[in-house]
Amino acid sequence: MDSKTLRILIAGDVGGNYDKLLKRVNTVNKKAGPFDMLVCVGRFFGSASPGADLRALRSGIHSFPLSTYVLSPSEEFNSGSSGEEICANLINLGSMGVYKTGGGLKIAYCGRVANESEVKAFIGSVLETERGIDILLTCHWPENVMEFASDPDKMNRLDSQLCSRVVSCVARALKPRYHFAALQNIFFERLPYRNHRILAETETNVSRFFGLATCASSEKWLYAFNIVPMISCDPKTLRVQPLDVTENPFLNEKYSWGNLAMRESKAEVSKQYFYDFGGRDGSSINRKGRKSDNKRLNDSDSSTPVKRHVQTPCWFCLSSPEVAKHLVITVGENIYLALAKGGLVPGHVIILPIEHFRALYVRGENENLIEEVETMKVALLKYFASINMSCVFFERNYKSNHSQLHAVPIPLDNKDANCEEIITRIQDSGVSNFKVLSKFADLKQIIGDGSFYLFIELPDGRRVFGKLPPFERGVDDSHILMLMNGVLADILDVQDRLDWRKCTESVEEETEKRDRFVTAFAPFDPFA
Incomplete structure (x- = not known):
């Protein structure tokens, strides 16, 4: 395997089922590993007493076999604990920010969606300082993600209260290669969707959305995949459009991040950047990093709703049936x-x-x-x-x-x-x-x-x-x-x-x- 390839495990809501989580992770890591990291998205603690769970974890009662990062709803963690190592190999990502590995993988995360002004500031900061996002983590599903997906069974099971317009705005603006969410107790692998308008914008990477079930569910709640950070990828390879790609489900004007609530204060949400300066053996050091000098156009994205387009053969490719x-x-x-x-x-x-x-x-x-x-x-x-x-x-x-x-x-x-x-x-x-x-x-x-x-x-x-x-x-x-x-x-x-x-x-x-x-x-x- 290419030395630049990272092997990652993503888990849905753990819900206090630490033994089940660790047993499954240990099994997968031995059979198909080693993996570089585990990420847990959604409710991490048991519902009865998150505080008690946190104290137990800090006591070292559970042993995590690889670096594990947690993104959960903000009420589960004290907001001041961003980047805190709860116990050996278990780190709380915090409410929102960007985590970078030593190999250049960029993971954006947004666990708090109630304060639109903070999220808007976060999006603006990411677009200003980063050239693309490999993985987006959110607790809530993005609203309207089922558009063009043709899966009525999953659509009927969705709890609209756990879908967020704000998350849709984040997904549309950041254009992640992969997007993982939880809370719904449904496993759903959506068809990839494009992040550009055909004939109107330059081709860019597609996005792949995954909804993960809870740890106690019979549905799939642990997802394993390999990824080469986009910083190490051929740009042409990143822009390849799969045959099953669909239109972007978030093109409606209400999903433009420019329409999120105006900032009322200069909140420091954009400063939560964490960098992994260690190797791939789990012995990483987490600390806040400085913003890079890379610039990206501020995508205020004031587009209006458009009709769904059907991709047609190019008029000018010589192999196309449309060429004159x-x-x-x-x-x-x-x-x-x-x-x-x-x-x-x-x-x-x-x-x-x-x-x-x-x-x-x-x-x-x-x-x-x-x-x-x-x-x-x-x-x-x-x-x-x-x-x-x-x-x-x-x-x-x-x-x-x-x-x-x-x-x-x-x-x-x-x-x-x-x-x-x-x-x-x-x-x-x-x-x-x-x-x-x-x-x-x-x-x-x-x-x-x-x-x-x-x-x-x-x-x-x-x-x-x-x-x-x-x-x-x-x-x-x-x-x-x-x-x-x-x-x-x-x-x-x-x-x-x-x-x-x-x-x-x-x-x-x-x-x-x-x-x-x-x-x-x-x-x-x-x-x-």
């Missing part, structure tokens, strides 16, 4: 060239990755793909020069699910004046702080891992770049979507072709135009 293959001009190893549907002018073409890439110029993308793109750009420039034309390249990474690098021919006459007009119009648009990049600027370093952007390469070799604002549902963003088309339509005096949807032709007409371009481009085609 009659527009394809030539195909390489990693990219293909296609005639633009409803193009601005004759010869308007698009360079597209064969496989699914959302944007060309982000860190970690296929270097061979970029190399082929540059080869195709050179070939297109040579072809257009042979017919007294030049070319403007641009890619808009905004509300586009598949990268599209447009190549729009413009006359060589007045090339310099056209370049200046494009720069002026773009910079005066107010959409972004567009900059002309230096000759040696590394576009991937500028863009980073997932920013929305508009990139333009002009006939005189200058490159213009600007980061685009995030989506705001319900806000008209047509000025962003049509920005480059609008500028070029004015320069080329083809305003009537601004909207490609109004300029489409029959398949026969489009095929004829494609064939003419294939013949003319053949001497320059790098893939011929």
